[in-house]
Amino acid sequence: MVSKEEIERVAKLMRIEIDDHVVHVDRVQKMIEYFDILDKAGIETQELIVQEQKIENLREDKFIPYEDKLIDKLKNYKGTYIKAPKMV
Amino acid sequence: MSLAISAIKYVNEIKNGNLTAEEFISKTFERIKKIDDNLHAYLSLNDNAIEQARQIDKRIKAKENVGVCLGMPISIKDNICVKETKTTCGSKVLENFVAPYDATVITKLKAEDAIIIGKTNLDEFAMGLTTEFSAYGPSKNPWNAEYVPGGSSGGSAVSVSAQECIASLGSDTGGSVRNPASFCSIVGFKPTYGLVSRFGLISYSNSIEQIGPMTRTVEDNAFLLNIISGLDPNDNTTIDNKNVDYLSNIDAGVEGKKIGIISEMTKGIDKDVSSATNDAVSQFEKLGAKIDEISLEMVEYSVASYYTITATEAGSNLARYDNLRYGFDFDLEGYEFNSYITKARKNFGPEVTRRMILGGFVPSAGHAGKYFLKALKVKNKLTTEINEVFKKVDLLIAPTVPILPFKLGEKVDDPVALFLVDINTVTANLTGKPSISVPFQITNGLPIGIQILGKPMEDKLVLQAAHALEKTTNLPEVPI
Numbered sequence: 188m189v190s191k192e193e194i195e196r197v198a199k200l201m202r203i204e205i206d207d208h209v210v211h212v213d214r215v216q217k218m219i220e221y222f223d224i225l226d227k228a229g230i231e232t233q234e235l236i237v238q239e240q241k242i243e244n245l246r247e248d249k250f251i252p253y254e255d256k257l258i259d260k261l262k263n264y265k266g267t268y269i270k271a272p273k274m275v
Numbered sequence: 276m277s278l279a280i281s282a283i284k285y286v287n288e289i290k291n292g293n294l295t296a297e298e299f300i301s302k303t304f305e306r307i308k309k310i311d312d313n314l315h316a317y318l319s320l321n322d323n324a325i326e327q328a329r330q331i332d333k334r335i336k337a338k339e340n341v342g343v344c345l346g347m348p349i350s351i352k353d354n355i356c357v358k359e360t361k362t363t364c365g366s367k368v369l370e371n372f373v374a375p376y377d378a379t380v381i382t383k384l385k386a387e388d389a390i391i392i393g394k395t396n397l398d399e400f401a402m403g404l405t406t407e408f409s410a411y412g413p414s415k416n417p418w419n420a421e422y423v424p425g426g427s428s429g430g431s432a433v434s435v436s437a438q439e440c441i442a443s444l445g446s447d448t449g450g451s452v453r454n455p456a457s458f459c460s461i462v463g464f465k466p467t468y469g470l471v472s473r474f475g476l477i478s479y480s481n482s483i484e485q486i487g488p489m490t491r492t493v494e495d496n497a498f499l500l501n502i503i504s505g506l507d508p509n510d511n512t513t514i515d516n517k518n519v520d521y522l523s524n525i526d527a528g529v530e531g532k533k534i535g536i537i538s539e540m541t542k543g544i545d546k547d548v549s550s551a552t553n554d555a556v557s558q559f560e561k562l563g564a565k566i567d568e569i570s571l572e573m574v575e576y577s578v579a580s581y582y583t584i585t586a587t588e589a590g591s592n593l594a595r596y597d598n599l600r601y602g603f604d605f606d607l608e609g610y611e612f613n614s615y616i617t618k619a620r621k622n623f624g625p626e627v628t629r630r631m632i633l634g635g636f637v638p639s640a641g642h643a644g645k646y647f648l649k650a651l652k653v654k655n656k657l658t659t660e661i662n663e664v665f666k667k668v669d670l671l672i673a674p675t676v677p678i679l680p681f682k683l684g685e686k687v688d689d690p691v692a693l694f695l696v697d698i699n700t701v702t703a704n705l706t707g708k709p710s711i712s713v714p715f716q717i718t719n720g721l722p723i724g725i726q727i728l729g730k731p732m733e734d735k736l737v738l739q740a741a742h743a744l745e746k747t748t749n750l751p752e753v754p755i
Contacts, residue, residue, distance in 0.1 A: 197635040202617045221691045228576040230652040246508045261600045272607045272615040
């Protein structure tokens with residue numbers, strides 16, 4: 188069983204503050220417990236299929252001018268940079 | 276003038292001069308004003324819609340070229356970008372986000388002179404199946420306002436069902452078009468993965484989600500699919516459909532077709548839903564189809580696989596919401612970088628927060644082998660199973676949802692009970708198959724839909740079968 192401490196640790200890494208344990212940790216724990224059903228699926232020998240996309244099928248890597256200057260629409264844009272909070 | 280007309284009838288009425296786009300849009304707005312305070316299908320409305328309709332009428336009168344939609348009012352789920360329009364995703368995090376460009380599906384609709392009448396309510400970031408997780412409050416089922424309309428494209432389904440527009444576009448990650456279509460008695464289609472561009476759809480779980488039409492009739496669905504499908508250089512997962520006309524020959528029927536009924540989706544379900552499914556099977560038999568029971572063993576594990584994969588993709592997709600480049604008003608001053616982002620993320624609602632935590636947990640070091648890799652293996656095995664089945668049958672059927680619509684608040688606190696409502700719809704997403712929900716019965720005043728799945732790129736056959744089933748029904752109009 189996944190412990191509440193493990194869930195809280197992941198939340199912290201994801202920069203999520205948990206103030207209501209019933210609403211967040213308890214329900215996430217319930218969800219993860221349900222996922223344990225995957226242990227019974229009998230898929231140990233199943234291969235993982237990976238879809239490959241050939242590079243020539245990707246769209247051309249070239250600059251396409253846009254009618255508006257999208258960067259101007261961003262929040263906290265200061266002409267040449269996006270202002271962000273200080274990093275300590 | 277009735278607002279309860281199909282898209283096809285609307286087009287004919289406009290062409291014959293029996294109706295103007297302005298008249299129709301004006302009446303539609305009157306209805307929205309009258310009923311939407313209660314139903315809450317819309318999050319925002321297009322203030323320029325009547326003027327746009329007037330301009331289209333002028334062009335029709337002047338015999339200029341006008342697109343096939345002829346000013347038809349279409350609503351759009353609020354996770355699809357419409358240029359210079361708020362696109363909130365049902366979230367406070369994006370409450371002030373104005374999309375700087377049109378999604379490809381919107382570009383295509385506008386090119387055919389559809390009028391985007393408004394943006395519809397959804398569970399926050401499409402994570403839910405009742406709209407109760409919308410940060411702006413739930414939508415209500417027009418068949419009985421005490422009941423959920425389904426979700427996450429619940430607002431779209433309500434807007435079509437309650438005659439607040441002619442058609443809508445929703446998005447379907449695990450049933451989000453088909454589930455509310457079933458609960459509100461409309462047609463909802465999740466096309467083959469890649470048939471419709473996702474460019475401009477705000478990502479939740481890109482590897483399985485699709486935009487799909489939500490309409491009053493199957494013909495209308497084919498009409499819209501003709502417009503929105505096809506290759507898009509901005510979405511590398513799109514497939515060339517060779518301009519298939521989904522509307523032509525829609526009367527082809529199902530005579531001689533082999534249809535499999537999925538046993539894992541019909542056992543242990545609500546008795547009224549089970550009875551409706553048996554009736555649908557009988558109807559298909561009367562239409563000349565041969566029905567066989569088939570088994571997909573992995574369906575039992577599909578919901579766990581689905582939620583593990585979608586949470587993982589959501590954890591990654593939603594990591595971009597740091598409120599620095601776009602988002603809500605929240606001053607940077609006085610905050611350290613990490614504490615600012617943590618604080619900003621408190622604007623996510625509880626379900627999104629939970630799924631982000633899940634999405635960090637299930638693929639993380641030490642847990643990926645137990646959860647994420649197993650989920651991918653279940654997805655692969657389910658795909659293998661369904662591909663084998665499709666060597667023997669042309670189509671598959673099952674009830675869209677194993678239970679009837681339920682009351683608002685009834686399941687909102689039980690995450691696993693909510694998960695299991697998705698059990699019949701996630702298979703189509705995990706395996707990339709086309710799947711439609713057709714309104715089939717009304718039992719005790721609540722709708723039941725039947726789901727039809729097909730082989731990839733056989734969307735046309737799915738629509739033909741849905742049309743055949745639809746013609747056997749005679750359902751009442753929504754009582755509102």
